[in-house]
Amino acid sequence: MPIKNRLQTIRQQRGLAAAQLARDVGISRPTIYAIEAGNYTPNTTVALRLARALECSVEDMFSLEREDPSAPPHIKVKFLSSGMKPREGQSLQLCRVGDATVGVPAANRQNYLPDADGIISRFGPNKSEIFVNPLAELNSGKRIVVGGCDPATSILGAHLGRLGFEVIAASCDSRCALEWLKSGLIHIAGCHLHDTETNEYNVPFVRRLFKKGDVRVVAYVAWEQGLVIQHGNPKTIRGVKDLARKNVRMTNRERGSGARQLLDSSLGKAGVAARRILGYGTIARGHIPAALAVSVLQADCCIATRSAARYFGLEFIPLASERYDFVIPQRYWDLPAVQSFLEILGRSRFRHKLEAITGYDATHAGELRM
Secondary structure (H helix, E strand, C coil): CCCECCCCHHHCCCCCHHHHHHHHHHHHHHHHHHHHHHCCCCCCCHHHHHHHHHHCCCHEEEECCCCCCCCCCCEEEEECCCCCCCCCCEEEEEECCCEEEEEEECCCCCCCCCCCCCEEEEECCCCCEEEEECCCCCHHEEEEEEEECCCHHHHHHHHHHHHCEEEEEEECCHHHHHHHHHHCCCCCEEEEEEEEECCCCCCCHHHHHCCCCCCCEEEEEEEEEEEEEEECCCCCCCCCHHHHHCCCEEEEEEEHHHHHHHHHHHHHHCCCCHHHHCCCHHHHHHHHHHHHHHHHCCCCCEEHHHHHHHHHHHHHEEEEEEEEEEEHHCCCCCCCHHHHHHHHCCCHHHHHHHHHHCCCCCCCCCCCCC
């Protein structure tokens, strides 16, 4: 708790100069000034000598200043999480996006607690409003919030960190990322949505959702997406038709995700009804969580990227090569953090590292698509 300090007031009431009080107590004059300014807390001996010299009690000079528990410091925050409800005491990363302050659940790190900028302290009357106790001053000029489902966002963020900026990754499906961007809750949206009418990725969806000139679409990577299967393929799964077998259980992805879109399209082409698939209603929110379910034998297969299968040492059956792009509002285009983000996409060193770790094709990363 902060200490309430009345030393200067009492000294002046006694008519004592700081130099005289310092001599009486046996300390230096600068130490007196430091104590009065609250920059130095005296030990017990010095506090007792001060009390004796000023003919008062220690409690007269120093007391604990209690904070009002009924009104803790807090800020109103927009909670960003796909499929997760906020809970009191939850750790968040915070960032200013336009006029809003958004909070993203602090990323889980195996064996270690994640760093955080604030803790959820309470909810509004209908729980649609979240109030957070901030743990540090917001440095939003150095941060950007990127929504999407690319597991390699952390690699991009690490490179951006070397330039003095930070990426807060808001994990969500592609449609959700575009909706958050439309609502002004994130700086950049990542998506991989296939338009069957034009056989094009992402751009048709962006054109339907945003006004001309409001956003730009920047190429990122091409990746393979397909069936991720347990090591050794013990159920001898060869394609989507095998998902209808009674001894095969899958983990699915949420509606609005590119993975779910690809699965449903593949099932339709194969003439397989979703109701016949065991585990079709079991949802994993993200490529890594989906592949993890297969890795720990909770499912025989899932649909995810080749990079997710590689990460867990699992088998992979490709179904499609997809484009993953970034959508950036024009109003954020000139932000230093966004310009640095785009600069990194164009660096050959970053592309080579990304391709080596993930298996992505980053040949066109950073090119303007719209």
